[in-house]
Amino acid sequence: MLPLLKGIRVVEVGAVVLGPYAGQILADLGAEVIKVEPLEGDIARHAHPQGAGGGALFVNNNRNKRMLAIDLKRPEGQAALAKLLGTADVLFHNMRLDAAERLGLGPDAVAAINPRIIHCSATGFGRGGRYRDRPAFDDIIQAASGLAGLGALQAGTPQFVPTIVADKVAALHAVYGILAALVSRERGGEGPFRVEVPMFEAMVAFLMNEHLSAATFAEEGAPGYPRLLSPDRRPFRTADGWIAVLPYTEAQWRRFVEEIGRSDVVMQPWFAAPQTRQAHVGELYAILAQSLTARTTDAWIAALEAIDVPCSRIAMPADLLTDPHLAEIGFFDVPDGFPEGVRRALPQPVQFPGIATTGDLPPHALGADNRAVLADCGYDNAAIDALIAAGVIAS
Template sequence: MTPLLQGVRVVEVGAVVLGPLAAQILADLGADVIKVEPLSGDVARESHPQGASDGALFVNNNRNKRMLALDLKRSEGRAAFARLVATSDVMLHNMRIEAAERLGLGFEAISAINPRIVHCAAIGFGQRGRYRDRPAFDDIIQAASGLAGLAAQQGGEPQFIPTILADKVAALHIVYAVLAALVARANGREGAIGIEVPMFEAMASFVLNEHLAGATFADDGALGYPRVLAADRRPYRTADGWIAVLPYTGDQWRRFLDEVGRGEICEQAWFADPRVRQTRIDDLYAILAETLPQRSTADWVAALSACDVPCSEINMLEDLLTDPHLAEVGFFDVGQGFPEDIRRSLPQPVEFAGVSPVGNIAPGAVGEHSRMVLRECGHSEAEIDALVAAGVLREDTARRR
């Protein structure tokens, strides 16, 4: 944890990955993040594989938070939540708008409680468009945004990228939007700030960044970035495995072609002009496919690294666990205070000079900090006891060890 956002309180009403990952990043930066769960807990706690108590998906998206378990469907729960919102700087959720409004979590209701709040709704589709009420999951957004269709434009069939990319990309949009709003407030901007982060629009922007291409300038302009969509742009076989090689600049292509004994291509007129060379990218990639099977992966990595041509062996997931670079930077270090069954943790891949990090806090049990948080919001012990007795509040101090 890097204590840069100390003094900022964030209330997260999030589940699975989208909201929880964004809130975890803010927590990793030092914010006091209070995760409000239903009494049964975030459904990600049941994800596979299961640790001693919680699933891996929950563990990897909920460190450095305090856990409050509150029934927001009950009026007593909403009243307690309102007192928490009144003491907070940010409130974020990743519920469908209709459900959030029913629970009193919409911008109007929350800003009426706290007129200085930063309110962020992470949703599937922007509320000004016709898709606003559609349910959204990662596969749906990959399909709608054009991401799944890119493989078809390379000559194959549409396919999903096998990671929950849309959730994670949208989570990063949440983080910068919340930080921008906090800076604006610190600079004297008055009033609540409402933020809407729709997954569909976030991923459409992500996909079209390079692929908007000719449509940037003309209604009938061709879409697609040719180099990226080239059929032969892919991992290449070597004599004993697979490798990624990406000569990008003219100089890098020259060095690669010299290395494989095809330097005469550099003398061709089309090669000298980057715009013309791009139209022949399939010819160049075909040379990669023809020549790379002639040597081992290790030989290619050594040779191409020596002549400064970008390359990498193709890692499988298990290779990352033993990658020497990740080991040297302490990528999987858990730190102190985590349950024994958590062998690895995933850091934020950002380092700050001049700021001393402090230890991370393991994800807590459902309601582990309920009493502590409500006490800070001004509830008496008798009021807290009454909420527990009424089945509105859950407290569980039995953290896993």
Template sequence: MTSKAEIDRTTADAEEVNNGPLTGVRILDLTSVVLGPIATQILGDYGAEIIKIENLDGDLMRSNGVSLHPGMSSIFLAVNRNKRSLAINLKTAEGVEVVKRLIPTVDIFIHNMRVGAIERLGLGYEAVSKISPDLVYCAAPGFGQSGPDRDKPAFDDIIQAACGIASLNSVGRERPDYAPTLVADKTAGMAVVNAVLAALFHKTRTGRGQYVEVPMFETMVAFTLAEHLGGLTFDPAPARAGYARLLSGGRRPAPTADGYIAILPYTGDHWAAFFKISGRPDLAEKFSVDDRQARNKLITEMYSALTEITRKRTTAEWVEICAELDIPVTPLYGIDDLIDHPHLKAVELFSSADHPTEGPIRFVQPPTRFSATPARVRFHAPVLGQHSEEVLREAGYSEQEIVMLRERRIVGGAVPRLE
């Protein structure tokens, strides 16, 4: 079996090419859908080597979104780059054994299964830590394991409803609704990145691994209540939960003569300048713009006045005016418009490349910049099981053993269509 030290030496030889800050870190990724894959993709963008374990049918997200070919959807492509795919039947003892043979070769083990399910596979923390005591083991379940909901399934909709986001989306509407983005999955995914990096730093300093739990529900409650804990901050509570400025509905996109604009006079000077250039200096006095507390109490009325004023000029005119006054402003962009956003074009956030199986694709570059160890897209999302044989060889399997595992459907994956 190939040792971690041997793999590290191979990685070091390629360091000049793969020089992200996590170069040399090797991760076994048993995550699926969005929460886990977006976390491991970020770690991969930072240079870590990611071995993505998939069942023989592949990650569910291979089928969600827009597809040119089965199993390679737009969402899968967006959150699974910089990974190698190993397709294994974990319902078999032989499939689990493959994972166990890989464990000593990695630094980090990440999964977002229900904890009971992965323990039944024999891949819970206690079992895995016996194989590799210095491993960083990260579980990202739906709910914390010390509570009564620990075994419940969780998806983005469920967590949005449970953590208060769907309820907040009922303010000013006839009924509650989900945010039209996978906010719980993606936010919890970034929390996984933070937690794993902290544990990896601890391991670097002490040589010791540990168990890390990032529960989706608790993560999103903390995220939501950062501004909305409100009166419940104090005991006894002088007011209900909620950030009144947001819940009052004061701020919203403002109509212009030809569309909408997001405009945010934030200081008293901003408001005074805005009312003056709009020909309504009297409103600055009426709303006591120099007194922040008085201004906050009248915020709904102030924004009602603002939206009447913004109707009188075009979006482009307001952008120019606000730029002169240093008032935060932007036109509203639809998601189809973002690829042509002048700032995003200037910083080259979007790139195009030929995917080995999907042909020309557009993708978003890692937005985080490192001056000395740049994050980068080294290769695009893999075909299911594209690297099965390669990873098995690294784990010490012979060619005969690999053929046997394929024939018995322990390991699978299609051979990629290289066009």
């Protein structure tokens, strides 16, 4: 855990991946992140597979946080959260807009409690369009944003990417939005300090960065970045496995075709110029595919590294657990203090050389910090006991 955001209090009303992933990044950077859960807990706590500390999805997205379990549907719960928001620098939620309004977490209601708070909401679709009230999950956004459709352009059928990519992309947008708002506020900005992160729009911007392509310049231009959509851009078979190879520059392609004895390719009139070489990228990929079956993966790695052509063997997720580079940097090491049943943990990958860090804290049990957090907000023991007795907060 880093000290960069020390003194910043973030209230995260998030569930599953989007909210918790963003909150964890802020917590890793040193913010005091208070995760607000319903009395039954974030559903990721109960997701399969289960182990020490709950579901793996929960364990991997909720380190370094304090946990408050409270019934926000009760007026007493909303009053307690309002007191907490009065002490906070940031509120971040990933609820639908109407649900947030019902719970008193709309931007106007929160600003009335704390005018300096940064209100960040991550929703499925932006509030300005006709989709604003649609429910959204990762698969829905992959479908609506064009990500699944890219598979059809390349391979003939739509395909989902097998990772929760829309949630995580939106979470990263939320983090930089919150940090930018914090900088503005600390430099005297007057607000209102509101950040809105719609998953749909975030993914469209993310994908169309390169795939807007010819449509950037012409009404009739077809979207799609040709090199990425070539059916021959894929993992390639070797004599004993699979490999990724990406000659990109003219020099890299030249060295590669010379390595495989195809110097005739260099003599083609389209080879020298990037634009014409790009137009023939399918032919180049076909040459790649045909040649790579002649040697083993290890032989190709050695040969391609020797001529400085980018390459990698195709790693399966299980291979990462024994990857020598990750082992050397202690990537999956479990911090001190984590439950004994946790065999591997994930680090904050962004490094800040020269800045001292402290050990990460494991995800806390549901409601573990109820008393401490509410005491910070001015509740005495009797008032906290009364909330427990009334079933407003977890015991």
